[in-house]
Amino acid sequence: MKDNYAIVTEELNKIYGKGDTKVTALENVNINIKHGDYIAIIGPSGSGKSTFMNLLGCLDTPTSGKICIENIDVSKLNENDLARIRREKIGFIFQKYNLLPTLSAFENVELAMSFANVNFKKRSERAEKLLDMVGLSHRIGHKPSELSGGEQQRVAIARALANNPSIILADEPTGNVDSKGGNRIMDILEDINNKGETVIVVTHDPNIAKRAKWVIQIRDGMVSAHARR
């Protein structure tokens, strides 16, 4: 096992279906991501980049191969241990924000911490601080439906940071946001990376990919190129 890596994958495969309907989404993906890296994963739609992201985020399990997150082989973990990794080590940002519609911005951020059994006082303080950091201190009581796309995504970023994870995974974070809002989101992600967190962004926008330190290209389920910017 390679130490000092945030994420290591070895011979990672993901196959959907069986027999004639078999679809290979990822094939023999080997990647090492260091702590503090800022990585953009690019590729055409259907190339397998989202599948890869879901595997890294412990939302899905590989068909074969290994994923190590901070030296923990997550491919062998049970459901509850996977939930713990998602809770403690990873912050996930979705293209469609995925905030709970019944909860306010503040409560959405807080919810992530409640799963980690953080006490109410600490939770409130941190949720306020994070929402302030993403520039939404004036919107903390608003429900997602009362916020713009960009604002919702910033709440989602605050939520992803709630439990102080070391890895932030963002799947097309600017996909549903206008360009101004998109830039602001990318600035925040860059800030987060500058503070030492590992940030991995899936995108098909070359301008966004340009901001990353490393770019990994996936095509037909395989890593076809990676290059330092």
Added chain:
Amino acid sequence: MLADNINLAFKNIKERKTRVFLTLLGIAIGIMAIVSLMSIGEGMQQAVVGELSSLSDTIIVTTGDISVSSMGGGFSGGNNYFSQRDIEDIQRIDGIKSVDPVLFSSGVVEYNGESQYVSLLGLDSERMTEIFGIEFLGLETGEFMDEGDQNKCIIGHNVAYEYFDVSVYLGSKIKLNGQSLVVSGIYKQQGAGMSVPTDDYAHLTTRDFKKITGQENMTGIMIKVYDIDNAEQIALECENIINDNHGDDDYANSITMSSILESVQQIIGIIQSVLVGIAAIALVVASIGIMNTMLTSVMERTHEIGVMKAIGARNSDVMIVFIMEGVMISLIGGGIGVILGILGAKAFSSVSSSGFMGSPMPIYPVITIFSILISLVIAMIVGVMSSIYPARKAAKMSPIEAVRYE
């Protein structure tokens, strides 16, 4: 964490007000049935037991049938008669306070030119109130006969108002077997009730009874004892003495009020369980309703469940969210049900006190803290039970599939 779950459940309930309202209506009806039926059952118990307890020193010996119903017990005249010797023998038994013969026969009553057969009851009336308690055999009008009163009678409700084309009133003169009597009282309508069914009877003093019928048809004996504990034993002794006197092992039947009380309590117990059983069926239906609502809710919120899991919720966290929601629906429903149940019981009491179903006594439902608590606990259990399956279904969802679900 619990507060978070309650908050989350509350918010979700608020999002689906109509559906939740309909679901909790189901549980409210079930709990309402439990609360009101339990309190009516308890009220019935207290009413009957309260009345009968005061009579528990009474033994009835009869040659006829003895019956016990949910509203009390009673007896009717048989074909055999007791003799004066029976009475005297019984009076000699230790521990007996009083012995009163009850005479049954029938006669022809003439009134306003019409004649009708009427059952006759001979029992000295001051003993009557003492034996039965005035609550049961209360008079609609008039008064009981005094010792030494002659040629007076009290007639039953049906005799007064149904037997003749023209109703018989207090003070009316009737002829019984040709002998003139003044109606000094009319019994309240008894319906199917405790002891002697007075509705179709004319009640005379024993002296008038003997004089008019020329018979001493003692088919019943009412005995009072000093010590209730000895009642059973004395009852048996009386039975044996009479059977010996007549040389027939099955001449007399005896029953103590306390044994009637026991039987009545048993019958009320059965009625109560049937009532609660009916309520339980309502609750089962309600719990299916909750389960259905929760399953729909789980399906609708598949995406949310995926999101919760993606941000680190354990399976148990997801499960608790849904169980909490089910419990909240059932507790709110239960609370409403308790209030409706209390109102329902009060409504029943106002109907029953105005002579519901010819009930011989008004039933005042008794609402106890216990019955309210037990109803709420039942509501909670129903909530938990019916949301376990949907909650498990939610908890077991794969995070990626759930998150993708739109």
